[in-house]
Amino acid sequence: MKQTLVKISLIILIALIITSCSVVKRVGENKHLLTQTSVFVNDKKTTSEEITNLIYQKPNSKLLGFPLRLHIYNLAREHKDSLFEVWLNKNPKRKDRLIKKLSKKQLDRLEISTIGFNNWLRKTGEAPVIVDTFRTRKSKNKLDSYYFANGWFDVKTTSITTRNDNQRATIDYNVTTGEPYILDSIANNIASPIIDSLYQKTKKDALIIKGNQYKVSDFTDERERLTNNFRNSGVFHFTQDYIRFEHDTIGTQKKVNNLIQILNRTIRNEDSVVLVPFKIYKIKEVNIYTDDAFESRNKPLQDSIS
Numbered sequence: 001m002k003q004t005l006v007k008i009s010l011i012i013l014i015a016l017i018i019t020s021c022s023v024v025k026r027v028g029e030n031k032h033l034l035t036q037t038s039v040f041v042n043d044k045k046t047t048s049e050e051i052t053n054l055i056y057q058k059p060n061s062k063l064l065g066f067p068l069r070l071h072i073y074n075l076a077r078e079h080k081d082s083l084f085e086v087w088l089n090k091n092p093k094r095k096d097r098l099i100k101k102l103s104k105k106q107l108d109r110l111e112i113s114t115i116g117f118n119n120w121l122r123k124t125g126e127a128p129v130i131v132d133t134f135r136t137r138k139s140k141n142k143l144d145s146y147y148f149a150n151g152w153f154d155v156k157t158t159s160i161t162t163r164n165d166n167q168r169a170t171i172d173y174n175v176t177t178g179e180p181y182i183l184d185s186i187a188n189n190i191a192s193p194i195i196d197s198l199y200q201k202t203k204k205d206a207l208i209i210k211g212n213q214y215k216v217s218d219f220t221d222e223r224e225r226l227t228n229n230f231r232n233s234g235v236f237h238f239t240q241d242y243i244r245f246e247h248d249t250i251g252t253q254k255k256v257n258n259l260i261q262i263l264n265r266t267i268r269n270e271d272s273v274v275l276v277p278f279k280i281y282k283i284k285e286v287n288i289y290t291d292d293a294f295e296s297r298n299k300p301l302q303d304s305i306s
Helices: 001-019 067-075 082-090 095-104 104-124 134-149 191-203 216-232
Strands: 033-041 044-046 156-163 170-176 184-192 243-248 255-262 265-268 272-274
Touching: 001 033, 067 104, 134 156, 184 191, 191 216, 191 255, 216 243
Parallel strands: 033 170, 184 255
Antiparallel strands: 033 044, 156 170, 243 255, 265 272
């Protein structure tokens, strides 16, 4: 019963210490603690993690709505090592009295423990997130890039930072996407006849399809699909770098005309670069060794079938 009362008292004491500390205790003058960020897409607030994770600055983490780690961080003292020395030497007799009572070794351990606990508070806690205009701008650019890569070429993102007198602030991001761009014509320009033949055979499996919304990821996946297909078909030297995409949206009424270019193979010599058509490599022969004994290493190969 006694131990239970001690634990309850300790918890209450810690809670009182934490709640008595201001969350802006470590926020500098003319700085603001970020307490909330919101993203609005076409005037509707979104909670999609895919979107909110694009924001570079987020408020301090919370436990049941309470910024516990921020409060723990605020309990730590800055320059605790020097503060301990100041406290120890403030009274000329204090150090001698403690050494007599504890011993020099125990006093040193007390200092180490005090500093160690202070460091633990800082590491366990979480420094206050201060509003940073540079990071806000990076967040806007990241949102623009995300929507642009998914077909909203006319996207525009703005932000509103509300700074309050109590050194707290909120940031609202407003994304206006506009209409998405749709894939229209899909043409190709393939330099090597062999590659062109292989491309035509698997064209029906293409991942970029007329009528779909433009997405960078679809073109990335299509490049990978084509590369794997060509290499698995024996085009040994083929890499993704030989595939290029061109997009045209001028005067297309929010449609995207596409051109798939597949270049010839590049061979670099010491003083020149040569472009040659790709070719398919075939297996010439397969040798199977059933006797790997060292003494048989120089014996001629024999055809066991004949």
